[in-house]
Amino acid sequence: MTNFDERAKDWDSDPKKIERARAVAAAIRAALPLQPSMTALEYGCGTGLLSFALQTDFASITLADTSEGMLDVLTAKIADSAVPNMLPYRLDLSVDPLPASRFDVAYSLMTLHHIPDTDQILRQFFALLAPGGWLCVADLDAEDGSFHTDGTTDVHLGFARPALQKQVEAAGFRDVIFSTAYTIQKIGKAFPVFLLTAKRP
Numbered sequence: 001m002t003n004f005d006e007r008a009k010d011w012d013s014d015p016k017k018i019e020r021a022r023a024v025a026a027a028i029r030a031a032l033p034l035q036p037s038m039t040a041l042e043y044g045c046g047t048g049l050l051s052f053a054l055q056t057d058f059a060s061i062t063l064a065d066t067s068e069g070m071l072d073v074l075t076a077k078i079a080d081s082a083v084p085n086m087l088p089y090r091l092d093l094s095v096d097p098l099p100a101s102r103f104d105v106a107y108s109l110m111t112l113h114h115i116p117d118t119d120q121i122l123r124q125f126f127a128l129l130a131p132g133g134w135l136c137v138a139d140l141d142a143e144d145g146s147f148h149t150d151g152t153t154d155v156h157l158g159f160a161r162p163a164l165q166k167q168v169e170a171a172g173f174r175d176v177i178f179s180t181a182y183t184i185q186k187i188g189k190a191f192p193v194f195l196l197t198a199k200r201p
C-alpha cells in the first residue's frame, strides 16, 4: 500500500484541496479555448477533485492514477454522483503501454513532482495528445524542501519555471505559458502553484 492509498479516504475532507482544485479548474478554463466536444485525460487524478470541477467542460474525462486507494474513492464518487462522462483508469505511464485513445487536453495537479523522470512523462503526455491538443500542468514552484511535512522525500522540490519550459519544449510542445493559479498556505509559508499550458503542434 502506498502513502496515497492510506490518505485516499480522508483526501476530500481537507477544504483547501477542494479550493485548490477549483482554482486550477478556473485557471484552465481561462487559459484554454475549451469546447464541449473535447476529451480530456487527468493524470494523477487522486480522488478526482480537479476533474469534478471540470466535469461539465468536457465530453469525456479519463482519470488515471497509480493508487488503488485513490481510484476506489474516485469510483465510489462517480457512482454516487451518477456523472456519465468520467472514467477511472489505473495507469502508470512510466511502465505501462500507452492507451490507444488520444485526447484533446491532458492535465495534472500536484502530480508531476511525484514522478521521478519528468522528461519521460512529458514525452508520454505529448504522445497521448491529438495534434492541436493542450497540456496543462499545475504544480509547485521551486521550494526549499519544507512542503512535504509527512516525511515524503522521493519528490522533486517543485520546479523552476524556465527549466521546466525547456523540458516541455524538448518534448515537442510549443506556446508554453505560465500563470500562478493558486497559493498553498502551509507551515506559515506560501507555496505558489503554477499552471503551465502548452500546445502539441
Ligand SMILES: C[S@@+](CC[C@H](N)C(=O)[O-])C[C@H]1O[C@@H](n2cnc3c(N)ncnc32)[C@H](O)[C@@H]1O
Binding pocket: 004, 017, 021, 043, 044, 045, 046, 047, 048, 049, 050, 064, 065, 066, 067, 070, 091, 092, 093, 094, 108, 109, 110, 111, 114, 115
Ligand atoms: C498530491 S496527489 C494529487 C491528487 C490530485 N491531483 C489532487 O490534486 O487532489 C498526487 C497523485 O499522483 C498520483 N501519482 C503518483 N505517482 C504517480 C504516477 N507515476 N503515475 C500516476 N499517478 C501518480 C498519486 O497516487 C496521487 O493520487
